[in-house]
Amino acid sequence: MEYTDPQNFLNRECTWVKFNERVLRESTVPSNPLLEQLNFIAISASNLDEFFMIRVAGVKHLVESELDHHDIAGMTPQEQFDAIETMVHEQVHQQYTYLQSLRQRLASEGLRFVTPEELNEEEFMWLESYFEREIYPVVTPMAVDPSHPFPFLSSLSLNLAVLLRRREGDDSVKTAILPVPSPVLDRIIAVPVQDGTREKRFLFLEDILSTFAERFFLGCEILETTPFRVTRDADLDIDDDAEDLLAEVVKSLKKRRKGAAVRLELHEAASRMVRSLLMTELQLEEKDVYTIPGPLDLKVFFSFTGIKGYDYLRYPPAFPQPSWELGKSEAPDLWSAIAENDIMVHHPYETFDTVEEFIRQAATDPNVLAIKQTLYRVSSKSLIIAALAQAAENGKQVTVLMEVKARFDEENNIHMAAKLEKAGCHVIYGIMGLKTHSKITLVVRREEDGIRRYVHLATGNYNGKTARIYTDVGVFTANTLIGVDASAFFNLLSGYSDSPQWNKLAVAPINLRERIYEEIDREIAWAKAGKKASITAKMNSLLDKEVIAKLYEASQAGVHIRLIVRGICVLRPGVPGLSENIEVHSVVGRYLEHSRLFCFHNNGKEDVFISSADWMPRNLNERVELMIPIEYKPHKERIKKILSLYFKDNVKAYAMNSDGTYRYFSDSRQGEAIHSQKQLQEMAEAHTRELRELGLKRQIKGL
Template identity: 50%
Template sequence: MAKTKSGVDYEDPKLYINRELSWLQFNERVLSEAEDDSNPLFERLKFLSITASNLDEFFMVRVASLKDMINAGYKKLDIAGMTATEQLTEVLREVHRFVDKQYEIYNTQLIPMLQEKGLVISDGSDLSKKDQVYVDRYFDDFVYPVLTPMAVDSSRPFPLIRNKTLNIGALLKKKEGKDDVDFATVQVPDVLPRIIEIPCENNGICPRKIMLLEDLIKRNMSKLFLNYDVLQSAPYRVGRNADLSIDEDEAEDLLKEIEKQIKLRQWGQAIRLEVPAGIDKKLLKIIAGDLGVESNEIYSIHGPLDLTYLMKMFKLEGFDDEKEHGYLPPQPVPEFDTGENIFDVISKGDVLMHHPYQTFENVVRFVEMAAVDPDVLAIKQTLYRVSGNSPIIAALAKAAGNGKQVTVLVELKARFDEENNIVWAKMLEKAGCHVIYGLVGLKTHCKITLVVRREEDGIKRYVHLGTGNYNDATAKLYTDVGLFTCAPGIGEDATAVFNMLSGYSEPLGWNKLSLAPLWLKDRILELIKREEEHARAGEPARIVAKMNAICHKDVIAALYKASSAGVKVNLIVRGICCLRTGIPGVSENITVRSIVGNYLEHSRIFYFENGGSPEFFASSADWMPRNLERRVEILFPIEDEKLKAKIWHILDMELKDTVKAHEMNDKGIYVKRNTKDIKAEDRINSQKVFGEEALVSLKKPEGLSRVFVPEKNPKA
């Protein structure tokens, strides 16, 4: 692409950050919370556990995808001008560095602090005789009966090692006979607790001591191989390619095809092997050779494999002082806390909810009431991820039993929730619901519920639109916004959405909603372009956008052009951000910040100043190619002036966060202020502020319900 009049070539890969490396930067920000000594100790353990869980998924999906591209001979360059091979090389180099840092924090900071607090993690070498008797008896009574040791020889090949399982490999030699060395392996059973607490032997006056299950098994390996000497033993853990490969056009039954692929996921290509540092070289050679991993895919770990066990540690009793207590539970929504019928409340005006600061129960109650209301004729809903025991699923099934017309789109391709969604889909079908299994070639990621109700003045449509999933469990952990409305324009569009999902009907025009993959991307580009034109005309122009990720090249280029024209662009991006700040003549007017706190920042909300007539939107979509081009997504407007004020307050407060915000500098590196250097009165933790305001709003419902007034001369 030739340079524009401004002299900028927006195809230049130097303007962009590689997606995978940007994600690793995000996980680095999560890791920094584990390193931050201003966080309580057990919160730091939790954040370290999250980094390990994140890394597992990154390998199963993103690293696996890079390997697939390399194997397929894929040559196309990414947004930052890197080949798949270059990306994989750089990613693995960064991950090795990252893992070293994980365990440095674990070993030099967290373990000594746990010991100071009276909790010891023992590998078995420091146990008293009484402790040894206890753990060995525990092994004999509870662990030994569950184990299945598997020998490897000419008649018994190396077993299939399941994805993410913890195993122990051993080199064995017969006590009597030849000097041949044999190999065997045993899986650490995930049906048993990994953390074993050893009773205190001095009437409670001693440090609490725990032992990990793999260390207990390793200690008792000789009991599994009675006629052998155990020469060496060590735990190992394998990560596999877990991305489903489905040819939807060829699949006669999508549900059956996905069920088949889920079973294969456990046995995908090995892409990572974790072993303890110092593992016997011969033992490692056998394990790595049979798994087929290369040297740069082997991670030598200075500590326990799989740090996700720390999330179980977080739940240990007796350490409340080492946990964060400044976050309030979800509060009632004032508009619905009056005892009125939920439909009457929505009829009076749009209602905006901010989760998890405000309860998700109203969304559940909306569906539950619709299920039993004699005037409700139909319920239509999209489901992407739901909880294990979803009350919404139960309500939909009940509605069908009550004779309602119930249509549910269950997205079977929701990654790592496929199996759960198949169970719910079958149950809903048996209950009499009309179930749609997504669309060929597209994931349905939008969050929308439509209730059609018969009232005195005719048929009325009630709609819920959200930025997050219909999952009552994650709604307590993820920040999202949801809108209840019965506005006719949105109601008509909602009907059109479901007609499009269930059939082949596509309306000639839309009232309020913008859908991907039809024209949501064009709408975003149009809104950005409009701000650029306002700036060039000397009119107020600003964009504030909050999302999980931004890596769509067209959108980033549009933001660069807007910035060059003088538009102030403030991005609040939790995860991946392929945009660079501070490039002269390109992104000098753009700021990027990422908030990593107690809750996962999940909402997508947008502000466009529009020459002094601000417009607000919320969406299920991030600004990524997959969201804008390969998924069914919805962008919806927030039009009520009081609700605009609430949305602005969310954005404004997150831009002012001084405690949990990481800001990108002109080198593409995120920097977080040291809270010790911030005056107490200047410390703003936006998540705590929102929780406190949700409590206050119960007493003063009008709290933030002011007419929105745009900030004059805003700073970028």
């Protein structure tokens, strides 16, 4: 059988739109509190922004190139664009249908969005004063005429298109642009609460600007003010032959701000004249225009969902717990605890503070000689950056590979890298031609019996902010062979060292792909020998054609394959004669499922791994990634239990059909409700209670 036939695959872009549909669906789930439902609408909007800036822009480039190109599913660029356009227009319609329902329910809770026209006389006087004081000084109108060319409008900025004419003299219709200054002013503005009312009312900044637009055009009559928003191509064009990678990224970032327009969002009240003008100036076609029946840029609700005094409209608080395994250890300090047994942490159920404390203690411990770390995405107020800088100032050898090509984090990473260099750290700005996506820290420490290496390896970024909402697994180890591999890995990144013979780690693009094939082939062999054979894998995306073909081959050999794929999945599960032994689930809930976990039965030996890599061509071919074997039996059992729980989930899980659609388990659930994320949180809290009851609180300072 030809497993790589295009009919055996789904289109990547369409499966992504289906993923965002699952995110958006959470805004309709009654068990989600109202403000959390609103948050899911904002998440879906944020996802679409990035999708257009990167993926749709790329498809449009392919269409324009007129190259004879077909994707993994055999679709031409034009076919892909047409499919995307149809699906996303429908999804945007769903967004605003759901939003309208949500606004009505929020109003019943005393949170109402109004227009300036709905204010009474006293409130309107307040608004007028607010406009003159806070808004008018900030806004600069931009005329559009032969002496004032259409201005360049930055990507994702919100603007008003204004049609006007003079009250006297020239009665021709003129055009202007009013930028909505939402980056510097709050876009949602609370109306002062009047005595005797509990209702809180809110105005959108663009509505206020529209109401007082005449103030910017004295002597003119305003005919129309229409909100619109432009999305531009934001993919970086990095020259892999450039001599200075950092300078090349900085240059590309400047180009990003001026990328070609790929989408126009326009309020439904727009006249044909405004629509035509904007399409012409932005060089867009009708399919690129999204008519919006409400406020543009629904990311605005991210800040609103945190409004004070409405905790009952949000999820109950869930706090990261202390590390259970560290808590059980009776070792006198952190280093002894790790040397005694590997330590596993599961975020966000267990606190990321454990990872930050590992770096902080390494920075201040006089016995630590060197710290080496890869950083892909870090928060702007990173405690890890501060600890690494302190380590360098304390005289330790600190080497950091800061990936300056991490999409949409490039500027922040460049800024963080500069801080590290200023403190005396040796900073590597990524590797030309590859993104370093691995998550690894190596601490070299002098001890009584010689030098010992301590290593932290993880599925997620060293980012304390996202660690509160992303699920990830990390392991601390003093395993000698992993320590040797870690040293070789950093030598590979920082110098001209050839790839060594790896003891434990699988490294992309060197041997990770081959290790995956090896594990799948072993299961195929066991199945053909009449033995039990199974693969359970959890990842963010599944796209690699060759890996999927291997999974199809395994399915036909009788291997039972269970996949948990949050986002893109181009594999077709449950196709007779191809993938009837493969099932795909997707979990979308309070936390973003980010961990990559793999279990191969191997005739009962059970090879278990964690990894920074999804099964995608970019991860296996174009990025520096790691896959780490989990050999400590308690950790094997713990990861198997996590994977099993995800497959039992019937509250936040979906099952994928062979045509790429999904069915929501909750719609047909019978019996006990199993909510994987909720149960994992409850397990972490139970472990904390267990530690307290046993009196085994950690005595390590800071933990």
